[in-house]
Every structure is written in structure tokens, then in C-alpha cells.
Amino acid sequence: MAKRGAIAAGHPQTVAAGLVALEAGGNAFDAAIAALAASWITEPLLTSPAGGGFLLAAQPHQSPRLYDFFCQTPSQRSPEPQDFYPVGVDFGDAIQEFHIGLGSVAVPGLLAGLLRVQAELGRLPRSVVLEPAIALGREGVEINAFGEYCFRLLDPIVTATPEARSLYQPQGQPLRSGDRFRNTDLAAVLEELAAPKGQAFYEHELLPAIANYCAAGGNLQLTDLQQYPVAVRSPLAIPFGNYRLLTNPPPSSGGLLIAFALSLLNQSVINLNPQQHPQDLVQLMRLTNRARRDFLDGALQQAGIDRQFLTGAAFEQAAAGWLNRLGSTTHISVIDAEGNAASLTSSNGEGCGHVLPDTGIMLNNMLGEADLHPLGFHRWPLGQRLGSMMSPSLLWGEDDRPHLVLGSGGSNRIRTAILQVIHRWAVEGYALAEAIAAPRLHWEAGVLNWEPGWDPAGIEAASQPSETAIAWTTPNMFFGGVHAVGLTATGEFCGAGDPRRSGVYGCC
Incomplete structure (x- = not known):
């Protein structure tokens, strides 16, 4: 051990x-x-x-x-x-x-x-x-x-x-x-x-x-x-099963969108069985993207936007019936014997x-x-922190210990990669390495990208007539690179790097 x-x-x-x-x-x-x-x-x-990045630091x-x-x-x-x-x-x-x-x-x-x-x-x-x-x-x-x-x-x-x-x-x-x-x-x-x-x-x-x-x-x-400030924020925190999800708060959007999706799962708005019914996972992605477009883009700098987004009109409308790219980014997850956890995502674009x-x-x-830059190039506000999909995250247990530390590269695919790994590990019971290696899909702007391993009939059922479905021939870094460490049921360290990005795990 x-x-x-x-x-x-x-x-x-x-x-x-x-x-x-x-x-x-x-x-x-x-x-x-x-x-x-x-x-x-x-x-x-x-x-x-x-470049730039984020580090989520948790200590007992x-x-x-x-x-x-x-x-x-x-x-x-x-x-x-x-x-x-x-x-x-x-x-x-x-x-x-x-x-x-x-x-x-x-x-x-x-x-x-x-x-x-x-x-x-x-x-x-x-x-x-x-x-x-x-x-x-x-x-x-x-x-x-x-x-x-x-x-x-x-x-x-x-x-x-x-x-x-x-x-x-x-x-x-x-x-x-x-x-x-x-x-x-x-x-x-x-x-x-x-x-x-x-x-x-x-x-x-x-x-x-x-x-x-x-x-x-x-x-x-x-x-x-010279005047650049490192900001120290309280992470976004929501309950999920027997854990608390801690993740990147606004003005970044990735963590908030992961929290939004997991909140819908918490309240059984959607009950995922993604391997058998990928259309449920795709609809969750559609819903989250629509919520981002209608309620989040352009509002990330507003005070209290996290609470409004997770409990306000976006969530209510989702629950009421919305269901009818290379990211040159890398991630590091660390856990130590003292119970400290570091989740660090960095990027140079x-x-x-x-x-x-x-x-x-x-x-x-x-x-x-x-x-x-959803408003277009050369239209950015002056002197303002950029938002990001980077979402260093962890699941903190009721025993005051980190049970899963993870994050990903992958541009807009970051949030869906992390969501799929969390669900497979925490809900479906996959071993961590299996949860990371399992095939992923990503829906955005009417395009469904999917890796081999999904049932083509399920993918067809998930796609609407006006949408495009792209079947990738092999697993690819396009779908992110989730590197994660955690604890087994017996309290031993476990971990895995994402094979899509030659990820590696080690312990001492």
C-alpha cells in the first residue's frame, strides 16, 4: 500500500x-x-x-x-x-x-x-x-x-x-x-x-x-x-450522492455546467443508463447547452450567478420539460496520505x-x-478574467477525505468528459481506470460526436433529424483527457491516466 x-x-x-x-x-x-x-x-x-490555469486545493x-x-x-x-x-x-x-x-x-x-x-x-x-x-x-x-x-x-x-x-x-x-x-x-x-x-x-x-x-x-x-491578480475563490459545491462535488466557480463556466447536470441527476429529472440508452445522456447535454446559451453566456461576471443558475429559471425550465475541439490543455490530480488533494488544470491554448x-x-x-469569446474576437471587455471550461474537480466524502480528484483537457468537451467519468465511477460502479477509458460522446450545437463502443442503434435514437452524428473511428484526445486519483472502498490509493492522452498514474 x-x-x-x-x-x-x-x-x-x-x-x-x-x-x-x-x-x-x-x-x-x-x-x-x-x-x-x-x-x-x-x-x-x-x-x-x-498560459493559465486553476488549482482546486482541499485539506481536511x-x-x-x-x-x-x-x-x-x-x-x-x-x-x-x-x-x-x-x-x-x-x-x-x-x-x-x-x-x-x-x-x-x-x-x-x-x-x-x-x-x-x-x-x-x-x-x-x-x-x-x-x-x-x-x-x-x-x-x-x-x-x-x-x-x-x-x-x-x-x-x-x-x-x-x-x-x-x-x-x-x-x-x-x-x-x-x-x-x-x-x-x-x-x-x-x-x-x-x-x-x-x-x-x-x-x-x-x-x-x-x-x-x-x-x-x-x-x-x-x-x-x-505587473498588476495581474491571482484570485482565490470558494469553489462551487453541490451534494451528489454520498459526496460533495467541489469544482471551479464563476467566472468560469465549466464547473457550473457540470454542477447543473449533476443537480438534474440529483433530483431525478433525468435517470441515466447511458450505455443502454445514450439518448438520455445526449438530452442531458442538449439541456445543459441550452441553459448555458439562454441564462449563462454574458452573465458569468454577475454576483450570485451560480445560485441563480442552479436554482432559478434555468433549472426550473429544464425540470419542467426541456427533455421533450482539441483543447491544448493538461491536468494533474494529486492526493496525499494526510488527506490533502490538489486538482490542477493548465493550458496554453x-x-x-x-x-x-x-x-x-x-x-x-x-x-x-x-x-x-462567444461574442466574437476583438470584442472582449478590457481587463477582465476570461471564463473557461477548465474544471478541476473532486468528490469530497462524508468522512472529510477526498474520494475522487479529477479534471480534464479538451476545450468544450471538458465538462462532458468529467460528467461521464463521475457518473460511471460514482453511480454505475465502474473501476476508475474503466470509467476513464470507457467510450465517450459529446453533443453540442446540433452535432453529436461519439467514440466506438456505443450501440449504433442507441446513437441513432439519440440523434434528431436536424442534427449531425459523427462516428469517430478510434478513441481520440478530442474527447478530453481525464487524469484522476482517488480512494478505493478499503481506503487505498487508486488512479488512472486517460489513454486518449497517454495518461499515467503513480504512487509512492
Whole structure:
């Protein structure tokens, strides 16, 4: 039986970095931060120091906290034309369009969040926590099959500028399985951050460098970066069976939409038996999307929107009769022997195609993510935290312990991936690895995407004549990447990484 803790994440070396922190006497939060820093080397096209994210922190006998260090809109818009243009990413079964360039860069928060969480919740020195990532940057990481897939998928972005090509295609061709990816510039940056004066380096050297670089065609100002606030919020909490679901609150929407769906299940508005009747699951997704459109979009900044949404007109109308894309995001789940839980989701979007010189840091493209801008590009409110589908979550038990810690990448598919895993594990009784690997479906905007393993007759019954059903030939990262840890019925650690994104589980 594991003694210190358990972690699930998207790469073996990401998990290994977290285990190093646990073995050094660190807690779940040390392990999550160590794994986050390592993921910038091991999963370089999914996350970056210049991205954003959230960490849900839960501790026995204390109020849980949600650290919001997601990206923010700049305080002013630069006049057109900007360095902002579309690229198409071909999944094979679907093509998704993203916008990149310096005009797509939002105010990043991930490094600010790392520094804040480590200072407030961690117990190890920052130098110990960052050492595994520094070593990985110097020595390199062997590319696995999923990494090769990502490099091929995002080739239009990683070849967009000479600096990006130099980092991601050092031999002039896409990296493949077995090749070694190094980022010595990022290792040097992390070494500076690990030093006693790391905070001063971040504030007085790194932030000005980002602002100066983005001045050539972006919107960022130095004051945007210097005044960026890490927000600490109370997580959204709802009862679900014998647990409390804790998840990401507004102004992000993903957690609220998961809570909305689970609230309908709590009150038996829908009784799911999804493997036999996928139409029930699809109708739950239709209902949730309609509620989002009619009651949530454009209102996430309103005070009390969570209570209004979960108990007001949206829920009442749903119960009364509404039933008649690549997300370059990664997730880390950690639980320790003391009962601490860390659920951390981070993203760089797909990256904007620009690498900050001499740092090895790809800048984000959050202002180019259509999912984050329902009112359209270049219409974002000034100086405001972006909403997100990212939903670091956990199920907290009546025994004051975390029983399931999970989250996912996957853009708009995040909420449906998490919903399906929670239901299979907590209601249908699947083992955690089976709940994660089971086939998924996702309905949105009249399109039903489904993985192999569903009954085609059930899918046909779930589809309305005006809708499109897309049958994927294999499981795909399009449907998210749920990495989760938890407790078995006997109190032992368990966990699994999502095979769609080469997820890994480890304990020590």
C-alpha cells in the first residue's frame, strides 16, 4: 500500500516529478507544482509558463480554495491590423480552426499562480520543487506516440515563426517517437525562479521581456502583467450522492455546467443508463447547452450567478420539460496520505506561434480561442478574467477525505468528459481506470460526436433529424483527457491516466 501519495497526469515524467516531491516529504501541493513545471517540458504543446490555469486545493478540516490563475484580457486593444490570423488543425475526423499571432496573446497567469500556491500551501523549498523540471529541460525528454501526434497535429503553429521552428523542429523536421526534446532555455528560466531572488526575476526581468516582445503586434502592456491578480475563490459545491462535488466557480463556466447536470441527476429529472440508452445522456447535454446559451453566456461576471443558475429559471425550465475541439490543455490530480488533494488544470491554448527569445516559452493564444469569446474576437471587455471550461474537480466524502480528484483537457468537451467519468465511477460502479477509458460522446450545437463502443442503434435514437452524428473511428484526445486519483472502498490509493492522452498514474 502506498504511504505518501498518488498522482495522475499526462506523461510518465510529469508523474515522476510529482512523486519526487512526495518522496522528499512534500505534500499534494508540492507534488502538483513540481508536476506542473515538469509538464512544460514533457507536454510542451499543451501547457506553458505563459498560459493559465486553476488549482482546486482541499485539506481536511479546512475550507477548500480555488486558485484562479487563468488568463486575463489586456487593459487596452491595439489598433488594427494586428498579428492575428487563423490556422486549421486537422484531427482526421474533424477540423478545428484556431487563431494565433501576437494579437492572440492574453495576460498569462500560470507562473504567478505557481509562485503563489507554492508559497501558501507547499512545504518544500522552491528549488527542490523545480529541480526535476530543470533536469528535464537540460537532459531532454523522449517523445512518445502521443507527443508525436501533438507535434504533427499542431505543425502549423510550431512552424509559424523561426523561433518556434528552432525549438520544436531543431533538425528541421517534426519530432517523432523516440526523438529527444530539450528546452535548455526554459531550464535556465526555471533555475532563476528556483533561486532565492526568483520572485524579483519574475517581476523585473521576465514580465518586461514579455511586454516588450508583444509590443510588435499584440495588446499586452507591462502594467497588465505587473498588476495581474491571482484570485482565490470558494469553489462551487453541490451534494451528489454520498459526496460533495467541489469544482471551479464563476467566472468560469465549466464547473457550473457540470454542477447543473449533476443537480438534474440529483433530483431525478433525468435517470441515466447511458450505455443502454445514450439518448438520455445526449438530452442531458442538449439541456445543459441550452441553459448555458439562454441564462449563462454574458452573465458569468454577475454576483450570485451560480445560485441563480442552479436554482432559478434555468433549472426550473429544464425540470419542467426541456427533455421533450482539441483543447491544448493538461491536468494533474494529486492526493496525499494526510488527506490533502490538489486538482490542477493548465493550458496554453494551442500557443500563438511565438516563442519568447532566450526563454523557451511559447506564448498563449487565449484571445484567439473561439470557445472563450462567444461574442466574437476583438470584442472582449478590457481587463477582465476570461471564463473557461477548465474544471478541476473532486468528490469530497462524508468522512472529510477526498474520494475522487479529477479534471480534464479538451476545450468544450471538458465538462462532458468529467460528467461521464463521475457518473460511471460514482453511480454505475465502474473501476476508475474503466470509467476513464470507457467510450465517450459529446453533443453540442446540433452535432453529436461519439467514440466506438456505443450501440449504433442507441446513437441513432439519440440523434434528431436536424442534427449531425459523427462516428469517430478510434478513441481520440478530442474527447478530453481525464487524469484522476482517488480512494478505493478499503481506503487505498487508486488512479488512472486517460489513454486518449497517454495518461499515467503513480504512487509512492
